[in-house]
Amino acid sequence: xxxxxxxxxxxxxxxxxxxxxxxxxxxxxxxxxxxxxxxxxxxxxxxxxxxxxxxxxxxxxxxxxxxxxxxxxxxxxxxxxxxxxxxxxxxxxxxxxxxxxxxxxxxxxxxxxxxxxxxxxxxxxxxxxxxxxxxxxxxxxxxxxxxxxxxxxxxxxxxxxxxxxxxxxxxxxxxxxxxxxxxxxxxxxxxxxxxxxxxxxxxxxxxxxxxxxxxxxxxxxxxxxxxxxxxxxxxxxxxxxxxxxxxxxxxxxxxxxxxxxxxxxxxxxxxxxxxxxxxxxxxxxxxxxxxxxxxxxxxxxxxxxxxxxxxxxxxxxxxxxxxxxxxxxxxxxxxxxxxxxxxxxxxxxxxxxxxxxxxxxxxxxxxxxxxxxxxxxxxxxxxxxxxxxxxxxxxxxxxxxxxxxxxxxxxxxxxxxxxxxxxxxxxxxxxxxxxxxxxxxxxxxxxxxxxxxxx
Amino acid sequence: xxxxxxxxxxxxxxxxxxxxxxxxxxxxxxxxxxxxxxxxxxxxxxxxxxxxxxxxxxxxxxxxxxxxxxxxxxxxxxxxxxxxxxxxxxxxxxxxxxxxxxxxxxxxxxxxxxxxxxxxxxxxxxxxxxxxxxxxxxxxxxxxxxxxxxxxxxxxxxxxxxxxxxxxxxxxxxxxxxxxxxxxxxxxxxxxxxxxxxxxxxxxxxxxxxxxxxxxxxxxxxxxxxxxxxxxxxxxxxxxxxxxxxxxxxxxxxxxxxxxxxxxxxxxxxxxxxxxxxxxxxxxxxxxxxxxxxxxxxxxxxxxxxxxxxxxxxxxxxxxxxxxxxxxxxxxxxxxxxxxxxxxxxxxxxxxxxxxxxxxxxxxxxxxxxxxxxxxxxxxxxxxxxxxxxxxxxxxxxxxxxxxxxxxxxxxxxxxxxxxxxxxxxxxxxxxxxxxxxxxxxxxxxxxxxxxxxx
Ligand SMILES: Cc1cc2nc3c(=O)[nH]c(=O)nc-3n(C[C@H](O)[C@H](O)[C@H](O)COP(=O)(O)OP(=O)(O)OC[C@H]3O[C@@H](n4cnc5c(N)ncnc54)[C@H](O)[C@@H]3O)c2cc1C
Ligand SMILES: Cc1cc2nc3c(=O)[nH]c(=O)nc-3n(C[C@H](O)[C@H](O)[C@H](O)COP(=O)(O)OP(=O)(O)OC[C@H]3O[C@@H](n4cnc5c(N)ncnc54)[C@H](O)[C@@H]3O)c2cc1C
Numbered sequence: 001x002x003x004x005x006x007x008x009x010x011x012x013x014x015x016x017x018x019x020x021x022x023x024x025x026x027x028x029x030x031x032x033x034x035x036x037x038x039x040x041x042x043x044x045x046x047x048x049x050x051x052x053x054x055x056x057x058x059x060x061x062x063x064x065x066x067x068x069x070x071x072x073x074x075x076x077x078x079x080x081x082x083x084x085x086x087x088x089x090x091x092x093x094x095x096x097x098x099x100x101x102x103x104x105x106x107x108x109x110x111x112x113x114x115x116x117x118x119x120x121x122x123x124x125x126x127x128x129x130x131x132x133x134x135x136x137x138x139x140x141x142x143x144x145x146x147x148x149x150x151x152x153x154x155x156x157x158x159x160x161x162x163x164x165x166x167x168x169x170x171x172x173x174x175x176x177x178x179x180x181x182x183x184x185x186x187x188x189x190x191x192x193x194x195x196x197x198x199x200x201x202x203x204x205x206x207x208x209x210x211x212x213x214x215x216x217x218x219x220x221x222x223x224x225x226x227x228x229x230x231x232x233x234x235x236x237x238x239x240x241x242x243x244x245x246x247x248x249x250x251x252x253x254x255x256x257x258x259x260x261x262x263x264x265x266x267x268x269x270x271x272x273x274x275x276x277x278x279x280x281x282x283x284x285x286x287x288x289x290x291x292x293x294x295x296x297x298x299x300x301x302x303x304x305x306x307x308x309x310x311x312x313x314x315x316x317x318x319x320x321x322x323x324x325x326x327x328x329x330x331x332x333x334x335x336x337x338x339x340x341x342x343x344x345x346x347x348x349x350x351x352x353x354x355x356x357x358x359x360x361x362x363x364x365x366x367x368x369x370x371x372x373x374x375x376x377x378x379x380x381x382x383x384x385x386x387x388x389x390x391x392x393x394x395x396x397x398x399x400x401x402x403x404x405x406x407x408x409x410x411x412x413x414x415x416x417x418x419x420x421x422x423x424x425x426x427x428x429x430x431x432x433x434x435x436x437x438x439x440x441x442x443x444x445x446x447x448x449x450x451x452x453x454x455x
Numbered sequence: 456x457x458x459x460x461x462x463x464x465x466x467x468x469x470x471x472x473x474x475x476x477x478x479x480x481x482x483x484x485x486x487x488x489x490x491x492x493x494x495x496x497x498x499x500x501x502x503x504x505x506x507x508x509x510x511x512x513x514x515x516x517x518x519x520x521x522x523x524x525x526x527x528x529x530x531x532x533x534x535x536x537x538x539x540x541x542x543x544x545x546x547x548x549x550x551x552x553x554x555x556x557x558x559x560x561x562x563x564x565x566x567x568x569x570x571x572x573x574x575x576x577x578x579x580x581x582x583x584x585x586x587x588x589x590x591x592x593x594x595x596x597x598x599x600x601x602x603x604x605x606x607x608x609x610x611x612x613x614x615x616x617x618x619x620x621x622x623x624x625x626x627x628x629x630x631x632x633x634x635x636x637x638x639x640x641x642x643x644x645x646x647x648x649x650x651x652x653x654x655x656x657x658x659x660x661x662x663x664x665x666x667x668x669x670x671x672x673x674x675x676x677x678x679x680x681x682x683x684x685x686x687x688x689x690x691x692x693x694x695x696x697x698x699x700x701x702x703x704x705x706x707x708x709x710x711x712x713x714x715x716x717x718x719x720x721x722x723x724x725x726x727x728x729x730x731x732x733x734x735x736x737x738x739x740x741x742x743x744x745x746x747x748x749x750x751x752x753x754x755x756x757x758x759x760x761x762x763x764x765x766x767x768x769x770x771x772x773x774x775x776x777x778x779x780x781x782x783x784x785x786x787x788x789x790x791x792x793x794x795x796x797x798x799x800x801x802x803x804x805x806x807x808x809x810x811x812x813x814x815x816x817x818x819x820x821x822x823x824x825x826x827x828x829x830x831x832x833x834x835x836x837x838x839x840x841x842x843x844x845x846x847x848x849x850x851x852x853x854x855x856x857x858x859x860x861x862x863x864x865x866x867x868x869x870x871x872x873x874x875x876x877x878x879x880x881x882x883x884x885x886x887x888x889x890x891x892x893x894x895x896x897x898x899x900x901x902x903x904x905x906x907x908x909x910x
Contacts, residue, residue, distance in 0.1 A: 104694060104798035127700060149643045160641060162650070163618060178886050184794040185826040186615060187864035188604045188654050189871055189882050190910050191891050195617070195650030199643050216700040239559060245582060245671040246740065285701065285748065286741020293740065339639040343559035371640040409642035416644055427644050431633050436646050438897040442890065455645050 008064040009044060015056040018047035018094070029091065030083040032076035034419050035334055040083040042069065046090050051169070051177060051208045057090055058206065058448075059175030067451050070202035072113065072144025075136040077335060078417025080148065080201045080453055090206065092143050098122050099209065106214045107166065107183065112143025112207045119212075128214040131158035134413070135321055143207045149199030151413030153321055156370025157249040157283070160413065162198045164213045170197055170205035173444040183211055196439070201415050201454035204443040218249070218283035222291035223313035226303035227274035231255050231365070233301055234276035235346045238369045240297035241280065242342075246290045248370060250281035252320050255349075257364025262319060273304060278369070279317050320366070331389060333379035334396060338403035339412030342372040351402045352376050359395040361388070373412035374403075401426065416454050424455070463519040464499055470511040473502035473549070484544045487529045487536035489874050490789055495538040497524065501545050506624070506632060506663045512545055513661065513903075514630030522906050525657035527568065527599025530591040532790060533872025535603065535656040535908055545661065547598050553577050554664065561669045562621065562638065567598025567662045574667075583669040586613035589868070590776055598662045604654030606868030608776055611825030612704040612738070615868065617653045619668045625652055625660035628899035638666055651894070656870050656909035659898040673704070673738035677746035678768035681758035682729035686710050686820070688756055689731035690801045693824045695752040696735065697797075701745045703825060705736035707775050710804075712819025717774060728759060733824070734772050775821070786844060788834035789851060793858035794867030797827040806857045807831050814850040816843070828867035829858075856881065871909050879910070 013019045020026070021044045029045045043066075048054045061068045067087035074081050083089060096113035103126045110119060116137040119130045133152035134140055140150065146168065151160045158164070167181030181187070181194035197204055228234040234253055241248065254262070254277040259270040270277060278298070282290040295305060306312050340348050349365060356363035356378065367374040378395045380388040400410050400423045410416070410423040425433065436455040440447070468474045475481070476499045484500045498521075503509045516523045522542035529536050538544060551568035558581045565574055571592040574585045588607035589595055595605065601623065606615045613619070622636030636642070636649035652659055683689040689708055696703065709717070709732040714725040725732060733753070737745040750760060761767050795803050804820060811818035811833065822829040833850045835843040855865050855878045865871070865878040880888065891910040895902070 102796065102798070104697075105796040106697070107796065149647075151641055155641070159614070159618065160643075162647070163614065172886075176886055178884060178890070180887060182794075182864040182882075183796055183862045184828070184864055184867065185797075186606055186610070186794050186823075186828050186867040188615075188868055189864055189866050189875075189879060190888070191659075191894060192604075192617070192647075192650045192654055193887065193890065195647045199647055204646075216697075216702060219700055242559075242561070242671075245674055247671060284739065284741050285744040286739050289740040339637075339641050341557065341560040341562065341638055342640075343557070368641075373639070373641050407638045409637040409639055409644050411644050412639065412641040413643055420644075424644060427637075429633060431627075431631055432635060432648065433645070435633070435648065435897065439646060439894060442893040442897065 008060065008066055011060045012044065012046065012057065015060060016046055016048070016053045018049065020045045020047065029071060029074070029089045032074045032079060032081035034077050034079035034082065034417060035330055036079070036082060037418065040085050040087070042083045042087050042089040044088045046088060047094050048090060048092055049094050051171065054090065054171045054206050054208050055175040055177060058171055058173055061088065061448055062174050062446055065446055065448060067448050069450050070147065070206050072141030073115070073139045075140045076144065076148060076415070076417060078415045079419040080415055080417030080450070082418050084451060092141065095208065101126065103128070107211060108214055109209060109211045110142050111209055112141060114142045116140050116142060116145060123214055124217060127217050129217045130212055131155070131164055131215045132161045133321065142210055142212070146198055146207050146210055147200065147202050148415045151368065151371070151373065153250045153252060153368065156251050156368065157247055158215055162195060165194060165198055165210055166213055167211035168194055168197055168207050169209040171208055172205050173446065173449050181211065185213060199415065201417060202450040203440060203454045204449065218287065220283065220285065220287040222282045222287040223317055224280045224291060224294050224298070224305055225313035225316050226278045226298045226305050227270070228276045228278065228301070228303055229274055231276040231349055232346050234278045235349070235369065237278050237298050237301050237303060238342065238345070240301060241294055244293045244297045246282070246293050248280045249283040250279065250317060251370035252279040252317070253367040253369035254320070255365040258366050261364065266319060279313060279320060281317055332382045332392070333377060334392065335375055335377045336396065336399060337375055337411050337414040338400060338408050339371060339373040340403055340406045340408035344406040344408070345369065345372055345374070348374070348403065348406050352399055355395050355398045355402065359391040361392050361395045371412065418453050463515065463521055466515045467499065467501065467512065470515060471501055471503070471508045473504065475500045475502065484526060484529070484546065485538040487531035487534060489532050489534035489537065489872060490785055491534070491537060492873065495540050495542070497538045497542050497544040499543045501543060502549050503545060503547055504549050506626065509545065509626045509661050509663050510630040510632060513626055513628055516543065516903055517629050517901055520901055520903060522903050524905050525602065525661050527596030528570070528594045530595045531599065531603060531870070531872060533870045534874040535870055535872030535905065537873050539906060547596065550663065556581065558583070562666060563669055564664060564666045565597050566664055567596060569597045571595050571597060571600060578669055579672060582672050584672045585667055586610070586619055586670045587616045588776065597665055597667070601653055601662050601665055602655065602657050603870045606823065606826070606828065608705045608707060608823065611706050611823065612702055613670055617650060620649060620653055620665055621668055622666035623649055623652055623662050624664040626663055627660050628901065628904050636666065640668060654870065656872060657905040658895060658909045659904065673742065675738065675740065675742040677737045677742040678772055679735045679746060679749050679753070679760055680768035680771050681733045681735070681753045681760050682725070683731045683733065683756070683758055684729055686731040686804055687801050689733045690804070690824065692733050692753050692756055692758060693797065695756060696749055699748045699752045701737070701748050703735045704738040705734065705772060706825035707734040707772070708822040708824035709734070709775070710820040713821050716819065721774060734768060734775060736772055787837045787847070788832060789847065790830055790832045791851065791854060792828070792830055792866045792869040793855060793863050794826060794828040795858055795861045795863035799861040799863070800824065800827055800829070803829070803858065803861050807854055810850050810853045810857065814846040816847050816850045826867065873908050
C-alpha cells in the first residue's frame with residue numbers, strides 16, 4: 001500500500017471505529033457480482049455503524065480526495081461496486097436497523113443496510129409488503145436497491161424501487177446530511193431530488209435512511225405455469241394476457257436453455273415438455289377471475305398448463321425468484337439486461353439467436369416479460385480460452401445495439417455501473433451525458449463518489 | 456411597453472410566425488388560476504407550432520436575457536404560469552397533436568399541448584387510458600401535467616404523472632433539443648433526468664413531446680357513495696378499507712361545506728343526509744368482490760349507502776372529477792393542497808377547523824383521501840374587505856405549518872409555483888434549496904426560464 005495514503009488512513013481510523021485494512025477484507029470487498037475488467041483493491045473498508053460514521057468518512061475522504069465506493073451487499077451485476085484505483089469501500093451492511101414500521105400510513109423507515117427480505121419479513125405480519133423484489137432479495141440491501149433503482153419480478157404490477165421510495169436521508173460528498181422527499185404518498189415541493197438519488201449508483205451521495213411505501217400483501221395469489229412449444233408463442237401469450245386486460249403481478253418468460261438449467265438444478269423435466277415457459281402470478285381480490293382469463297387466453301395459443309392450484313407454478317416462480325439462474329458473471333459468461341418495447345420482444349429474441357449463431361457463442365434468455373426487460377446470458381466454454389472472448393464481446397455489443405435499434409435501452413434494471421459505460425454513449429446524446437456530469441459536479445465537486453461509474 | 460425590448464421582439468417575430476403583442480392577448484395570458492400577488496403582463500405571447508418555434512424562441516430570449524414563462528392551458532393553481540416582470544409567455548397550446556398510439560406497447564407519444572381529456576378519448580377505443588386525471592382534465596395539457604407532476608383522482612391506485620411518463624423531448628434554455636428517458640417501461644441508464652423535468656414547473660426546460668405509459672381501461676367499474684355523520688367517521692372508513700386490503704382506484708372525501716356546494720350547484724340533498732361523504736371507485740376484474748368488501752367495512756361504521764349499482768355514486772364521482780369545486784382563487788378564497796400521512800388526516804382536519812374558528816374564516820375540505828392529499832379552501836365574505844385578508848393569510852400559514860408538523864408537505868400535487876414559495880423554506884433545508892438552485896443553474900445559466908418560481 002502506497003505510504004501517501006497513511007495520513008488519510010490515520011485520520012479515518014481516528015474518526016471511525018471500524019476500519020479494516022487487512023488484505024483478506026480488502027480483497028473480499030473489492031468487487032460485486034459483475035465481471036471484473038480492471039481489478040483494483042481498496043486501501044480500506046469502513047464498516048459504518050451510524051450516520052456520523054458515514055459523515056466522518058466522507059468528510060475525511062473529501063479532504064484527502066480519496067474515492068469512496070459505497071457498498072450494500074455487493075450483489076450488483078454491473079460493476080458499480082467494484083473498487084477503483086486508490087479508493088476505500090464504505091460498507092453500509094451494519095446499518096441494518098428497521099427504524100419504524102407505520103402500519104396505518106403504510107410506510108417503513110429503514111437504514112440502508114437492511115436486507116430486502118428482512119424488511120419484507122418484518123412487515124408481513126401486518127399484511128404488508130415492500131414490493132420491489134430483485135431476484136437477489138435475500139442478500140441485496142435497500143440502500144443498494146435504491147442506488148440501482150432495482151427492479152424485480154413484482155414490478156410488472158407494482159413498479160420499480162423508485163415507485164416505492166418516498167424520502168431519503170443522504171450524506172453528501174462533503175459530509176453534510178440532507179433529507180429529500182417527504183413522508184406522504186404524494187408531494188411536489190421543488191425538484192425531485194429523491195428520484196435523482198434513486199439509481200445514481202452511489203455517485204451523488206450516500207443513502208443513510210430510506211422511507212419506503214408498503215403495499216398490501218395479497219389475500220389471494222393464483223399462479224399459472226404455461227409451457228409452449230417455442231418462445232415466440234410464449235411471447236404471444238404475453239400479448240394475449242394484455243388483450244384480456246389482465247395486469248399480472250409477475251410475468252416471467254424462460255427459454256429452453258433456462259429450462260435446462262432449472263432441470264439440472266432441481267431434477268425437473270421442463271425441457272422435455274416444451275421449448276418455453278411462461279410464469280404468471282395474479283394477485284388481489286380478483287386473482288381467481290384473472291386466472292381464468294389468463295388460462296383461457298393461453299389455452300387459445302396451445303399452452304400446456306397443469307390443473308389449477310397444483311402448486312407447481314408457485315414453486316417455479318419461487319425458483320425463478322430466488323436466483324438469477326446464472327450465478328456470478330465472469331469472463332466467459334455475461335448476463336445482459338436490455339429492455340425493449342413489449343411488442344418488439346419476439347423479433348428481438350430472434351435477433352439474439354442469430355447473433356449467438358453468427359458469433360458462435362451460447363445463449364439463454366430469461367425475461368421480465370411484463371416489462372419487456374430481457375436478461376440474455378451469452379457464454380462460452382472456458383476451455384475455448386481467450387481466443388473466444390472477442391466473439392463474446394462482439395455478441396454482447398451486437399445484442400445491445402440491436403436492443404437500441406428496437407427502441408430499447410441498454411439497461412432495464414441492473415444499472416450502468418462500470419461494465420455498461422461503453423454502451424451509454426450509444427443510448428444518450430453528448431448533451432445529455434454532459435448535463436449529468438454537471439449535476440454530478442454540483443453534488444460532488446471533487447469527484448470522490450464512485451468515480452467513472454454510472455454516467 | 457418599454458422600447459428596450461423592441462430589438463428582441465423584432466428578432467423574435469422574424470424567427471417565429473405567431474407572436475402576439477396586443478394588449479388583450481397579453482392580458483389573457485398573464486396569469487393562471489391562482490390568486491395574483493404581483494400583477495405583471497408579458498411583452499408578447501408566442502404561439503409555438505413546432506419544436507423549431509420553441510427552439511428559436513428560447514435561443515433569442517436567452518440571447519436577450521428575457522424571461523420565458525411556458526404555458527399549457529393556464530389551469531395551474533399556484534401561480535406557476537403567472538407573468539413576471541419583462542417576460543414573454545410561450546404558449547404550447549397549438550402543439551396539440553397526438554404523434555403516436557402504440558397499442559401493443561401501451562404507450563402514446565404526444566405534443567405538449569394535447570389536452571388530457573383528448574388523449575384519453577383517443578386511446579379509449581383501444582381499451583386504454585392515460586391514468587393521471589387532474590380534476591382539470593378537460594382543459595389542462597399533458598405538458599402542464601408533466602411540468603406540475605399533476606395528480607388527480609385515479610392516482611390513488613395508478614400513481615401521479617411521474618409514474619406515467621417514460622420519455623421527454625425538452626428544449627433547453629439555450630434552444631438545444633434533448634431527449635431523456637426511454638420508450639420502455641423500465642430503464643436505468645444514467646440519472647433520472649425525466650423525473651427531474653417532471654414537476655419542475657417550466658424552470659429547467661420546455662417539454663416539446665412526452666412518451667407516456669397507458670393503462671388498461673377497466674372492464675368493470677363499481678362505485679360506492681357513503682354518507683357519514685361526520686368527517687372523522689368518514690376518515691375512519693378510509694382506514695377500514697385499507698384494513699380490508701382493498702386499493703380503490705378513486706377514494707375522495709368531502710366535508711359538509713363541500714356537500715353544500717354540490718347541493719347548491721346540482722340541486723341534490725347530500726347535506727341533509729349527513730356531514731361527510733366518501734366516494735370510492737373500484738376497478739379491475741375484482742371490482743365486484745372489492746365493492747362487497749368496501750360496503751361491509753363501511754357498514755360497520757354506520758355509513759349510509761345506496762343500493763348497489765344505483766348510479767348515484769358514479770354520478771357524484773363525475774361531479775367531483777370535473778370540478779375543483781371552488782372555481783378560481785382570488786384574494787378572498789384560496790385553495791390549499793397539503794398532504795399528510797394517512798393516519799394523520801383526522802387530527803389534521805380537526806386542527807383546520809380550530810384554525811378557521813380562531814381566525815374567523817370559512818373552511819371547506821375536499822381530500823384525495825387515498826393519498827392523504829387535502830384541499831382545504833379558506834374563504835371570507837368579500838364584503839369584509841381588506842381588513843379580513845390578514846386573517847385569511849394567517850389561517851393559510853397556520854394550516855400549512857400544521858401540515859408540516861403532522862409530517863406532511865406544503866403541496867401534494869399543485870406545485871409551489873409563485874404562491875407557495877413563502878412556505879418552501881419551512882419544508883426544505885437551506886442545503887436542499889441551494890442544491891436545487893445549482894441544478895437550475897446547470898440547465899438555465901442565465902435564469903430565463905420561469906424565474907422566481909418552484910424552488
Ligand atoms: C442472483 C442475482 C439476482 C439479481 N436479480 C436482480 C433483479 O431481479 N432485479 C434487479 O434490479 N437486480 C438484480 N440483481 C442485481 C443486484 O442484486 C441489485 O442491483 C441490487 O439492488 C444491489 O443491491 P446491493 O445491496 O447488493 O448493492 P451493491 O451491489 O453493494 O451496490 C450496488 C450499487 O449501489 C451503491 N450503493 C450501495 N449502497 C448504497 C448506499 N447506501 N448509498 C449509496 N449508494 C449505495 C454501490 O456503490 C453500487 O453503485 C441480481 C443480482 C444477483 C446476484
Ligand atoms: C378546476 C381545477 C381542478 C384542478 N384539479 C387538479 C387535480 O386534481 N390535480 C392536480 O394535480 N392539479 C389540479 N389542478 C391544477 C392544474 O390543472 C394542474 O396543475 C395542471 O397540470 C396544469 O396544466 P396546464 O396545462 O393548465 O398548465 P399551466 O397552468 O399552463 O402551467 C403549469 C406549469 O407548467 C409549466 N408548463 C406548462 N406547459 C409546459 C411545457 N410544455 N414545458 C414546460 N413547462 C410547462 C408552466 O410554466 C407552469 O409552471 C386543477 C386546476 C383547476 C382549475
